[in-house]
Amino acid sequence: MPLVNVIRGDRIDAAPINVRTPFIRIPLWLALTWWAVKALGRLTVVLLQFWYVTGPAVFFGWLYLRWGWAGPAGFLAAVGALSAGWGFGHRPSWLRFAWWPALARYRRWLYRRNWQAAMVTARLAVSFDHHTVLPVLRKVRCASGVDVVAVRMVTGQIPDDFAKVAERLAHTFGVRQVKAVPGPRPDVVLLHLFRGDPLAKLVHPLPVPAVPEFTALPVGRQEDGDGYGLRLFGTQVLVVGATGSGKGSVIWSVVRSLAAGTTTGLVQLWGLDPKGGMELGIGAPMFARFACRDYGAMCELIEDAAALAKNRARNLHGRTRQHTPTPDEPLIVLVIDELANLTAYLTDRQLKDRIKAALSILLSQGRAVGVHVVAAIQDPRKEVLPFRDLFPTRIGLRLAEAAQVDLVLGEGMRDRGALCDRIPQSLPGVGFVVIDGDPTPMRVRFSYLSDDEIRELAQTYGRLRVIDGEVLDGVA
Numbered sequence: 001m002p003l004v005n006v007i008r009g010d011r012i013d014a015a016p017i018n019v020r021t022p023f024i025r026i027p028l029w030l031a032l033t034w035w036a037v038k039a040l041g042r043l044t045v046v047l048l049q050f051w052y053v054t055g056p057a058v059f060f061g062w063l064y065l066r067w068g069w070a071g072p073a074g075f076l077a078a079v080g081a082l083s084a085g086w087g088f089g090h091r092p093s094w095l096r097f098a099w100w101p102a103l104a105r106y107r108r109w110l111y112r113r114n115w116q117a118a119m120v121t122a123r124l125a126v127s128f129d130h131h132t133v134l135p136v137l138r139k140v141r142c143a144s145g146v147d148v149v150a151v152r153m154v155t156g157q158i159p160d161d162f163a164k165v166a167e168r169l170a171h172t173f174g175v176r177q178v179k180a181v182p183g184p185r186p187d188v189v190l191l192h193l194f195r196g197d198p199l200a201k202l203v204h205p206l207p208v209p210a211v212p213e214f215t216a217l218p219v220g221r222q223e224d225g226d227g228y229g230l231r232l233f234g235t236q237v238l239v240v241g242a243t244g245s246g247k248g249s250v251i252w253s254v255v256r257s258l259a260a261g262t263t264t265g266l267v268q269l270w271g272l273d274p275k276g277g278m279e280l281g282i283g284a285p286m287f288a289r290f291a292c293r294d295y296g297a298m299c300e301l302i303e304d305a306a307a308l309a310k311n312r313a314r315n316l317h318g319r320t321r322q323h324t325p326t327p328d329e330p331l332i333v334l335v336i337d338e339l340a341n342l343t344a345y346l347t348d349r350q351l352k353d354r355i356k357a358a359l360s361i362l363l364s365q366g367r368a369v370g371v372h373v374v375a376a377i378q379d380p381r382k383e384v385l386p387f388r389d390l391f392p393t394r395i396g397l398r399l400a401e402a403a404q405v406d407l408v409l410g411e412g413m414r415d416r417g418a419l420c421d422r423i424p425q426s427l428p429g430v431g432f433v434v435i436d437g438d439p440t441p442m443r444v445r446f447s448y449l450s451d452d453e454i455r456e457l458a459q460t461y462g463r464l465r466v467i468d469g470e471v472l473d474g475v476a
């Protein structure tokens with residue numbers, strides 16, 4: 001017998017009351033019945049869960065048993081005819097309630113098939129506690145040319161993680177482009193998968209609004225096929241693009257959308273075209289003030305606008321935070337075709353410094369008091385873009401290099417989908433609009449005005465008064 005016993009584990013002390021659990025003998029028929037009921041219950045749950053398969057299967061089975069093959073075939077023919085009638089009769093409601101939901105269900109199934117592989121290869125699958133955790137594919141919504149996939153992110157992920165691998169996802173799912181946008185809840189990201197390209201076709205000049213809507217000027221079409229409204233109130237607009245990228249079309253789309261306002265006196269356009277009038281020259285009568293050759297006149301024009309902005313700011317101080325345009329105090333829009341000519345390439349140092357000083361005042365103080373700038377620039381290098389941060393709205397058209405995109409539009413914008421360097425030469429006028437505070441760039445095609453259309457616009461709405469400092473009285 002050992003001297004000392006060593007036993008590991010907790011000691012269970014004797015309880016004051018001891019209960020012996022009763023032993024029930026179940027007959028075999030009862031056990032079998034119980035298993036059968038359980039199996040039936042599970043089957044019912046599965047049948048209900050996959051109702052979209054079982055429901056039609058039962059229905060078609062019943063039709064077949066009742067009428068033979070004529071039953072299901074007749075039913076399908078009737079549904080087809082009804083759907084075609086509905087589609088031709090009222091297309092919007094047919095698309096909304098029949099076609100898009102049916103397509104969304106099919107696409108969801110399609111995406112689910114590749115989902116795991118897509119998430120793992122894009123490194124969006126997370127390893128945690130010896131498990132692989134995938135983002136969850138929630139809903140799919142279809143619209144013209146785009147599928148919007150709602151994805152519940154894994155804890156710790158952010159929409160930018162998806163934005164960074166957007167290109168990879170686009171190849172995996174076989175779509176043109178993927179854009180990741182924060183969803184309605186913090187844990188949801190919306191992946192926009194673009195299939196067709198509604199911007200492939202030229203956008204013709206849009207109707208001129210009788211009263212300009214300064215918060216949404218109709219200037220082109222956006223990537224989902226809807227019209228795009230550019231906000232001018234409270235902002236300054238910078239357009240950057242390589243030569244031939246369509247900067248002119250942005251400028252003329254904006255001018256056209258404001259044209260009726262110039263006639264009623266609600267808007268005054270001031271034009272600066274340092275390239276000698278090459279771009280703005282044909283529509284010069286649209287501008288209340290216009291300068292294209294004399295740099296001194298251009299400087300004066302900018303200084304006048306800056307002085308006006310300062311004046312208005314002083315008068316409006318304490319009264320309102322946003323100026324409302326009236327014929328007495330119209331909205332002034334300075335349209336500058338090649339900003340770098342004034343801020344970087346000008347050899348007269350004194351003039352350049354004056355222009356830079358006035359521009360800084362104008363850009364920082366003008367937007368709240370109705371003095372706006374729409375400036376185009378071709379060279380996106382930092383040294384010619386000292387004012388970038390003073391433009392809350394930036395439009396990037398085709399650019400030569402990927403590195404230029406963030407330089408022009410802001411940090412991280414290329415990852416978020418602003419692929420300006422991928423815009424083909426065959427798509428002039430296509431660009432990405434970025435607005436300060438909005439993390440998602442919007443792909444837009446601006447309307448194109450031919451020279452004749454610009455001339456016609458100028459003839460209809462033009463009111464030129466001052467050109468290069470010289471006062472020309474009367475209507476053009």
Ligand SMILES: Nc1ncnc2c1ncn2[C@@H]1O[C@H](COP(=O)(O)OP(=O)(O)OP(=O)(O)O)[C@@H](O)[C@H]1O
Pocket residue numbers: 202203241242243244245246247248249279378428429430445446447448
């Ligand atoms: N929105 C548009 N839609 C279709 N084609 C366009 C559009 N904008 C421009 N184009 C075509 O591209 C050509 C070049 O456009 P535009 O002169 O406006 O470019 P840009 O960027 O101003 O070039 P540059 O810096 O050389 O003046 C135009 O002649 C026209 O044929």
